[in-house]
Amino acid sequence: MFLDPEHLDTAQTLDLFRSLKLVHLAATGDDGPVLRTVHPIVYEGELYFHGAPRGEKMELLGQPAMITCEDVLATIPSSWIHPERACPATSYFLSAHARGTLEGVDDLRVKAAVLQQMMADYQPEGGHRPITAADPMYAAAVRGIAVVKLAGATLVGRRKVGQNRPAETRQAVMRHLWTRGQGNDLRAIDAMIDAEPTQLPAFLSGPARERLAVSPTAADLEGAVNLLVQHSYWYNHDVREVATRAHRGSCAWVVAREGDQVVGTARAVGDNARFAYVMDVCVRPESRGRGLATRLMELLLDHPAIRQCQRVELHTRDAMRVYERLGFGPLVDPDWRVAMRLVRAA
Ligand SMILES: CC(C)(COP(=O)(O)OP(=O)(O)OC[C@H]1O[C@@H](n2cnc3c(N)ncnc32)[C@H](O)[C@@H]1OP(=O)(O)O)[C@@H](O)C(=O)NCCC(=O)NCCS
Known part of the structure; x- marks a missing residue:
């Protein structure tokens, strides 16, 4: 093409x-x-x-x-x-x-x-x-x-979007945009890569041929929801609309694409200061076991809306290794005597 x-x-x-x-x-x-x-x-x-x-x-x-x-x-x-x-x-x-x-x-x-x-x-x-x-x-x-x-x-x-600039300048600009992370900065990063897909900066490269994207599109939304509905244990086909809304409502969401296909996704909600919660981490079966979830999580934790949060939590049934490698440990907090939650009907 x-x-x-x-x-x-x-x-x-x-x-x-x-x-x-x-x-x-x-x-x-x-x-x-x-x-x-x-x-x-x-x-x-x-x-x-x-x-x-x-x-x-x-x-x-x-x-x-x-x-x-x-x-x-x-x-x-x-x-x-x-x-x-x-x-x-x-x-x-x-x-x-x-x-x-x-x-x-x-x-x-x-x-x-x-x-x-x-x-x-x-x-x-x-x-x-x-x-x-x-x-x-x-x-x-x-x-x-x-x-x-x-x-x-x-x-x-x-x-x-700086196409006339040398590759190293473009990479530096993408880094700066990621660090600043205001307004449409993340869209600007993805637009720069759309213009020159071969010049992927290291922080957006997956372990194989994947490209990580920080400003997911409507097509990514559909791809991510399909991935979750098919390959996660916490969603089923009844919750497509809920999953769509949840992704739209998240302050941080990153995807991995291979070609046009979404092969991995991770999102978080947070207050940009004290607390963030990671959800919906999923990699398609064919792309597992080579560090893609780890890369997505590194990117998500460094996301401008998440990187300043003092406390980041998640729940997982069995994939502790992915998160332990990134510094997560079991949630044992003597100050929190009772964890409470409100579950509303879907
Ligand atoms: C969990 C998941 C995201 C990992 O994706 P991945 O790209 O294969 O992860 P990575 O390659 O970065 O890391 C793989 C490591 O996690 C471990 N791991 C992954 N899934 C695991 C599972 N279900 N149980 C135990 N360990 C698991 C692997 O053993 C591997 O550890 P190692 O490198 O020390 O051998 C992927 O398996 C997945 O999408 N599973 C279904 C959805 C899910 O369970 N998501 C996590 C919910 S919090």
């Missing part, structure tokens, strides 16, 4: 538009340039937005237009590159633009599907009746809201 370090492919570009809830629309109106903010909707590989039927944007129908977006990942101080020289500071980001012609959508079925897609993206938890053109509750709204397509769009997605 050809990997282009500078450009995102079409799917990644559309994902970028989908992940950003506000983007910019630029066109030329009767009175000159127009720049507006719109909610992007990606439906069947095309870009849409919605608006008031008599709004200013509707006067642009039939005009060429661009929709642009950017996702700022991290600021990179010059001191990470050179101890004295301001070279200068920069930021890493993903960006995209789509160029096409603005076309009003009249087909009520397509309008409803686009608006429903917007609901799925903006309100994934549901809590509403799906929008269809045939539903009397929505008929007037679907007719009344304007839906606009960027027709015939050409898409260009870019990443600027």
